[in-house]
Amino acid sequence: MSDTRAATQSVRYRERLRVPWWFWPPALGLAALIATEVNMGVAALPDWVPFAVLLPVAAATLLWMGRWEVRVVDGVDGRTEAELWAGPAHLPVGVIARSAEVPKSAKSAALGRQLDPAAYVLHRAWVGPMVLVVLDDPDDPTPYWLVSCRHPDRVLAALRS
Structure with missing residues (x-):
């Protein structure tokens, strides 16, 4: 980029x-x-x-x-759609089928036995909650993203706006 x-x-x-x-x-x-x-x-x-x-x-x-950032950015001059950036990876918002908050209490289950090995994970142990973003992209083998963030409600609101 x-x-x-x-x-x-x-x-x-x-x-x-x-x-x-x-x-x-x-x-x-x-x-x-x-x-x-x-x-x-x-x-x-x-x-x-x-x-x-x-x-x-x-x-x-x-x-x-603490170098990684989570951000949601608008498209460039209206020509491209918004993107979710999690560390070095980015994802167009249009391929997101659904998203949800993973509370701190459910984090170990989401990262443990339930974790799909093909999922993209940006996990920081010192950050409690996470955001789950399920993808609907036939060209991408990644089924979902799990991303640590301190304010999952704000991330989800930014994705949906």
């Missing part, structure tokens, strides 16, 4: 699946603990080097874990 196309699309819904704030203190604490262990084990290394390396690595890892 070109950048000009992305620039002309209006966004109905957008959500980045970032890690929660309370992931940061344990991750940075663990990095500091490992840096301290390295300091104690390698006397020739300056004390600041393990901290200067491991703390940014921990922060970069947390940012990387």
